[in-house]
Amino acid sequence: MSRILLFVLSLAIAGPGLAASDVLHLYNWNNYIAPETVKRFEASCKCELKQTYYSDNEELLAKLAAGAKGYDIVVPTGNALESLIKQKKLMQIDKSKIPNLKNVNAAYLNTAFDPNNQYSVPYAYTITMLGYNDEKMKELGITVDSWAVIFDPKILEKIKGKVTVLDSAGELMAAALKYLGYSINETDEKKLREAADLIKKAKPYWAAFNASSYIKELTVGNIWVAHGYSNDIFQANLDAIAAGRKFRILHALPKEGAVLALDSMAILQSAPRPDLAYKFIDFMLDGKNSAELSNLIGSGNPNSDAMQHIKADVRSNKAVFPDAATLAKLEQQKDFGAKDRRFRSRLWTEIKVR
Amino acid sequence: MPDTSSRVDEVRGRSLTGRAHWPRQWLVSAPPLAYLLVFFAIPAMIMVIASFRHPGEFGGLAPIVEDGRLNLTVEAYERFATDPIYWQVFAKSVVFAGITTLACLLLGYPLALLISRSPRRYRDILMLLVILPFWSNFLIRVYAWMIILGPQSAFTRAINAVIAPIGLDPVTPLFSSFAVVVGLVYVHLPFMVLPLYANLEKHDPALLDAAQDLGADAWRRFWRVTFPLSMPGVWAGAALVFIPALGIFAIPDILGGTEDTLIGNLIKQQFLETRDWPFGSVLSLVLTAIALALAGLAALIARPRRRTTV
Amino acid sequence: MKRTSWTLYAAAMVAYLFLYVPLAIVVVYSFNDSRLNAEWVGFTLDWYRLLFRNDEMIEAAMNSLIIATVASLVSTVLGTMAGFAMHRRRSRVLPILVLAPIAIPEILMGVSLLIFFVLLNFTLGMLSVTLAHVAFCIGFVAIVVRSRLAGMDESLTEAARDCGATPAQAFRLITLPLIMPAVIAGALMAFTLSIDDFVITFFTAGAGTQTLPLQIYSMIKISVTPEVNAVSTLLMLLTLVLIIAASRLAPGALRSS
Numbered sequence: 001m002s003r004i005l006l007f008v009l010s011l012a013i014a015g016p017g018l019a020a021s022d023v024l025h026l027y028n029w030n031n032y033i034a035p036e037t038v039k040r041f042e043a044s045c046k047c048e049l050k051q052t053y054y055s056d057n058e059e060l061l062a063k064l065a066a067g068a069k070g071y072d073i074v075v076p077t078g079n080a081l082e083s084l085i086k087q088k089k090l091m092q093i094d095k096s097k098i099p100n101l102k103n104v105n106a107a108y109l110n111t112a113f114d115p116n117n118q119y120s121v122p123y124a125y126t127i128t129m130l131g132y133n134d135e136k137m138k139e140l141g142i143t144v145d146s147w148a149v150i151f152d153p154k155i156l157e158k159i160k161g162k163v164t165v166l167d168s169a170g171e172l173m174a175a176a177l178k179y180l181g182y183s184i185n186e187t188d189e190k191k192l193r194e195a196a197d198l199i200k201k202a203k204p205y206w207a208a209f210n211a212s213s214y215i216k217e218l219t220v221g222n223i224w225v226a227h228g229y230s231n232d233i234f235q236a237n238l239d240a241i242a243a244g245r246k247f248r249i250l251h252a253l254p255k256e257g258a259v260l261a262l263d264s265m266a267i268l269q270s271a272p273r274p275d276l277a278y279k280f281i282d283f284m285l286d287g288k289n290s291a292e293l294s295n296l297i298g299s300g301n302p303n304s305d306a307m308q309h310i311k312a313d314v315r316s317n318k319a320v321f322p323d324a325a326t327l328a329k330l331e332q333q334k335d336f337g338a339k340d341r342r343f344r345s346r347l348w349t350e351i352k353v354r
Numbered sequence: 355m356p357d358t359s360s361r362v363d364e365v366r367g368r369s370l371t372g373r374a375h376w377p378r379q380w381l382v383s384a385p386p387l388a389y390l391l392v393f394f395a396i397p398a399m400i401m402v403i404a405s406f407r408h409p410g411e412f413g414g415l416a417p418i419v420e421d422g423r424l425n426l427t428v429e430a431y432e433r434f435a436t437d438p439i440y441w442q443v444f445a446k447s448v449v450f451a452g453i454t455t456l457a458c459l460l461l462g463y464p465l466a467l468l469i470s471r472s473p474r475r476y477r478d479i480l481m482l483l484v485i486l487p488f489w490s491n492f493l494i495r496v497y498a499w500m501i502i503l504g505p506q507s508a509f510t511r512a513i514n515a516v517i518a519p520i521g522l523d524p525v526t527p528l529f530s531s532f533a534v535v536v537g538l539v540y541v542h543l544p545f546m547v548l549p550l551y552a553n554l555e556k557h558d559p560a561l562l563d564a565a566q567d568l569g570a571d572a573w574r575r576f577w578r579v580t581f582p583l584s585m586p587g588v589w590a591g592a593a594l595v596f597i598p599a600l601g602i603f604a605i606p607d608i609l610g611g612t613e614d615t616l617i618g619n620l621i622k623q624q625f626l627e628t629r630d631w632p633f634g635s636v637l638s639l640v641l642t643a644i645a646l647a648l649a650g651l652a653a654l655i656a657r658p659r660r661r662t663t664v
Numbered sequence: 665m666k667r668t669s670w671t672l673y674a675a676a677m678v679a680y681l682f683l684y685v686p687l688a689i690v691v692v693y694s695f696n697d698s699r700l701n702a703e704w705v706g707f708t709l710d711w712y713r714l715l716f717r718n719d720e721m722i723e724a725a726m727n728s729l730i731i732a733t734v735a736s737l738v739s740t741v742l743g744t745m746a747g748f749a750m751h752r753r754r755s756r757v758l759p760i761l762v763l764a765p766i767a768i769p770e771i772l773m774g775v776s777l778l779i780f781f782v783l784l785n786f787t788l789g790m791l792s793v794t795l796a797h798v799a800f801c802i803g804f805v806a807i808v809v810r811s812r813l814a815g816m817d818e819s820l821t822e823a824a825r826d827c828g829a830t831p832a833q834a835f836r837l838i839t840l841p842l843i844m845p846a847v848i849a850g851a852l853m854a855f856t857l858s859i860d861d862f863v864i865t866f867f868t869a870g871a872g873t874q875t876l877p878l879q880i881y882s883m884i885k886i887s888v889t890p891e892v893n894a895v896s897t898l899l900m901l902l903t904l905v906l907i908i909a910a911s912r913l914a915p916g917a918l919r920s921s
Binding site: 023025027029030031050051052053054055056059062063066067068069070071211212213215216217219220232235239242243244297 | 700703778779788866867869871879
């Protein structure tokens, strides 16, 4: 009993004490940095990299909004980054400390939510698209090249109960809006309602709203079409091959366009070790280090210098690295104000409940 | 020599000479009370106040005092009261939680009864075996259910083999309300079994012997002796299943289909995607009130029965 | 003891089966030669090998064990006191204060505790998580203890007092052994709740505090590999061994009377 008490006391006292040594706190998505990269960084800066994870931008925002401190670097997606900038939670970046910034592809710099990259540096990106079982789709004679596959009842009839969509209001509404020909950042209530009605009509044909286990279900063959992220679909295909399946999981970027999610590194205002943070960012902007992530999970890479280090099969994959024409059709999600969020939320509640 | 009469009354729950006993009683109730006041009541108060605040423009909460004025509002409550969709979801959640509680009772009672009647040296191990599965991680246990209820499992194939001759289409139990209930029951079962066992364990076997001597058969012995005596355990188990089950969101998220959104999911949505914390607070507080009200109701119904037992 | 009917056996066995089939899948799949937790491909020990090299996961598992042990001990003590007080005093405040943490949605509690800790400038870490866990575990212990006390034969305690025992002695020697099964049941529930908690832990954990559920849930978007099955299997076995060891070391204290 007394030993446990000592444990607790030592944790309470040692907790702040441990932070005194050189530790960089990275708040990141899980599996969003290769273990080799971490080891090399720790060796190069003679410091320790401690990672804590979130699995959703919203979780990150909620935790920071409630006042949590202690993290140095966060890796939010564009709209979450926009929200953090507006809340003045990020430190302005001194570009002189990150010379490797020149490696980044100009197409991914100077975005609408961070003009001139005052607060953030691009890290990786994914595209939301459709993943499908090629065998089944050929059998049913369905060409997967449009959002119609998940919204048109005529097509859905053939694949009823074999479709999952993302459990995210932002992503699903974006897909519906694109299908209808509108922008994903539409705020016109009439157009949003149109999208919601489209979703409600398609809902009975879907198996579930699933943001997490659809890779599994696709690979095993329980689901034939999934609304998901490019790196997940890339992984699902690798898993299908590894499991010895006869079908392949192919990706399809719908012709109407899709959502591009650009994740960036940012330093928090409350960061305990901004000096280590700069070292990390510059390190990750080196092409070789940046490439390791793409090789690991098949994520898109905004770093031009990294391209030479990326494996050929990843580099040539159009789902991971779209060509310029496709890139033009992609949009990034914006952060909405309270009123718009509330309206979209009410629509989403209706979609989920009715 | 201590005062006998006041001690007896203290034991019965009342005290005629209250003065002599309140220091001791306070000693017992003070630590948990203090702890809960600090680490529950005060934080809860923060969120009760939050329900009267405006949501922050980009998330979180707007400041309470803005430009020298008090920035409070009942708008979140108004929105909740005037929109019937939320009551729909609450009703659905109550139904799901109720079915879960009943299923846990039906499944868990025989288990608790058997363990309580087992030889003394096996009881602890048998009880540990009940809770052992729950020291593995929640997520992979639920994923295991995805496998069991998925289209390719033996279970699903067996069901479809049975219903096919009747002419019904093959079903997939996964991503349905059935899957959600199975998941809910699975996750909450030990919280029904443990309180029931704690109660059944103390039943005096002599009572059952006496009933048998008087001619009662096994079923009658159960219904007229064991079950009534176990009521406090039943209510305890029911409370520890129903109340948490009301607010759960992970199971509908993973096992549910497109029609299985419960109030827990809506509340999570308000705090995360919508970033409307005041409204999330309102929904949470209403949920808590409903849970406590139902628990209080159940306690009221349970109380008279307690006094008539030996 | 006597003629427990076969229907009772059958019903109980169905319940045990219900509990263990998913668990069997969890354990068996920890040897599955596939990254996905979806179907059986082949046998391998790779996941266990990977696990032993995964410092992060092991640290997270250890943290979870420590927090769960401390939280369940503290909440069992406080919960037993609360259950006792609720049975004796029939007050109206304590039951609400004890039940409400169970009723309140975890997200609300997590966010409110985080705001609370931040207001106090309390450093987030393992301590903040433990304090949060105790808060919602007390209710579980209290309710079980109270239900055990309800209808308990008070004559034994009265007799002890008549023989001159102080209230403390009467409690330690008479009441406590009688309610021990409830106390243990409460402790087991508290431990289980704490070791598997995600939502509240997510909000109250500090930068660099990782528990097993936090680690595992963050894998949800990529893939929950069988490494998780492996660590769960090991954690279960470890906990079982620890509890059996504890009950051997203190047989008198823990044996249900």
